[in-house]
Every structure is written in structure tokens, then in C-alpha cells.
Amino acid sequence: MTGNDILLWDETLFKDPSVLEPDYLPEYFPHRESQLNGLRFALKPALRGMRPLNCLLVGPPGTGKTSAVMKVFGEVEAHATGVVTVKVNCQIDSTRFAVMSRIYRKLFGISPPNSGIAFRKIFEAVVNFLVSSEKILLVALDDLNYLCYEGHANEVMYSLLRAHEQYPGTKIGVIGIVNDASDLYCLDSRVNSVFLPEDIPFPRYESAEILDILKDRVKYGFYPKVISDELLELVVSYVEQTGDLRVGIDLLKRSGFNAERRGSRTISSEDVEKAYEASKLLHLCRGISLLSGPEKHLLELIAKKGEIQAGELYKSFHELTQLGYTRFYGIVNKLQVLNYIDADFTGKGQRGRTRIIKTKFRAEDVLNCLKKD
């Protein structure tokens, strides 16, 4: 190793660190042309003063759903002064009051008075503003399933989608974002009969697509030659296991930190491997954070035991949540479909065949994610 290989204390491998931050909205956004066009098509009527089509974006974590909406919202706001866009993170704003307050803040630039004001008052202020200023509102409800857990999804959707019936002239388009179409189980028929969204699927990225996207981040995020092509392939192989791009971007950032910590000008395979221990949790924790309360309880019970018989698990689950067997069975199936658990029939129980349920991830990782939540 020559002196040149060693970083001086104030030197860095990162040309533009913001490129590797999770909330960075990249200029180059490939492999999502059809999804972007689907969104543009649905929202285009708003540019001509008409009510847009509603949309539903469905896809697993880290497939570009939120970013795609932010890109198209940016385009719409740049072209149409008569359209207001609002993105609501339902994980944070999970009641109808919080959702409407978020919209209010975007329209008026200030928070609504919070001392005991009724939802209806805020809603009326929003709608009256839209009608009198002839503006069209586009609302993206990101991680919409969170409104289901708190029981607010129907009220929120109903208020937004049927506003024009009560307040003629109101034009509102709703974009729902979820990981799985089954996350919308809680919507009732009154909502479904007016939501009628354009479905826009976001499939997992394939390895060539992941490579293409990460190459761009490497180009702008790091100085030249910080990471070799071979190591970038290693990063891609890690990302491919889940298709979650967030893991790839985080992995690049942490690998860079690890190399800097060693004072090296280049990232080594050990830097990547060490970083993966932390980055892989990002995917798991994001997925777990999206589960409902009872789903998290059940996963925790399984993780604490490592391996447990279905009957015994149901008993503990029922004691904890008071929920019955049908819900229990539904949640076991969901956790299995999402690949968090194995639930195979094995051997013989006291009364014939029995299911043994175990976590697919390291129990300690699952419990760490649940704790962070």
C-alpha cells in the first residue's frame, strides 16, 4: 500500500453524499416508464380542469412507488397552476383528522387551529378553498393500509371521493399506495363503488435493472474508482434477494463509511459484507413496520419461541389479543405468504398432524425490528 491509498483525515470517498440518502429523488429514474406514463395518463385530466382518475399503486417495498408519485407530482405542479398535490404518509398521519390537517397545511401554509376543532370544519375550509379558487386537489395516500389499522380508511376515502356530491364543483383525485392489494381489505362497498382506481403495478426489479440504477448512484455519489465493477455486482446480488432498492443504496453508503473508517480510498468486499449485516435489516424492518398490530403481536410470539406448535401459539395469541381462530389463521397465512414464517405440517401432535411454526429470519433480527418500531 502506498501513501496515496490512505485517506487523509478530512478526505472523503463521497462526491455527493445526498445521492445516497433514502429521500433523494434521482433525475435518472429508469425501468418505470410504463408506471410513470400510467400515472401521467390518470392525472392528465386535472391539467384541463377536469377531475382526474383515481389510481392504486401496488408493489413490494423499495420498488419506486413513492418516488414515482413524487416525480409526477413535480411535473404536474410545474405545468399546472390550478392543481395542488399533497402526499400524505399514512404511517405518520393515520387518522382522518391528521390526513385532512396535512392537506390544510399544504393549501393554507399554516396548521389548522388544533384546540378542539372538528374534522368537518377543517374539511369544509379545504373544500371551500378548492371550489372558490377553482383548484384541483391530488392526494397521494402513501402506505394507505395504515388507515385501515386505526379504522379511519373508509372515512378518509369517503370524504375525499364523495366531496363533490356534498360540495358541487369540488375536484379531488386520490392515489392510493400499498404493498399488496389485500391491504385494502378494510375498504367498504360505499368507498369501492367510487374509488374504482387505475391499477398500476410495481414489480420487483430484476438484477440488470438494479445494476443500472445503482451504477448511476455510484457515478454521482462516489469519486471515481471507489467501488469496482465486481463489488458492485456483489451489491446487486444482495439486493436481488429482496428486490428492494433501498437495501442497495444503503449498502453503498455503509460500504463507503466502512472503507473511510479504515482510511482506504476504495471499498473492499469485507466493507460490503459487513455493511450488509445492517442493510439487510432495513428491508426486514420496513416490511415489519407495515404489518398491523395483531400481525406484529403474532410475529413477536413466534420469534420469542423460535419454533412453536400452532395450537400453543393460538392460545398465547388469543390471551394477548382476544382475537379468535379465524383471524389467527388468516394472519398465519399472511405471514407465510410474506415469507416471514414457515408453517409446515410435521410429525404427529397429540391429536394427529400438527403445524410447527417458525420464523424464516433470525429471531433476534425480527425482535430488533419489532423493538425499533
Ligand SMILES: Nc1ncnc2c1ncn2[C@@H]1O[C@H](COP(=O)(O)OP(=O)(O)OP(=O)(O)O)[C@@H](O)[C@H]1O
Ligand atoms: N427506477 C428507479 N430509479 C432510480 N432510483 C429508484 C428507482 N426506483 C426506486 N429508486 C430508489 O429506491 C429507493 C426506494 O424507492 P421508493 O421509496 O420510491 O420505494 P417504494 O416502492 O415507495 O417502497 P415502500 O413500499 O417501502 O415505501 C429510493 O431511494 C428511490 O430513489
Ligand SMILES: [Mg+2]
Ligand atoms: Mg414508499
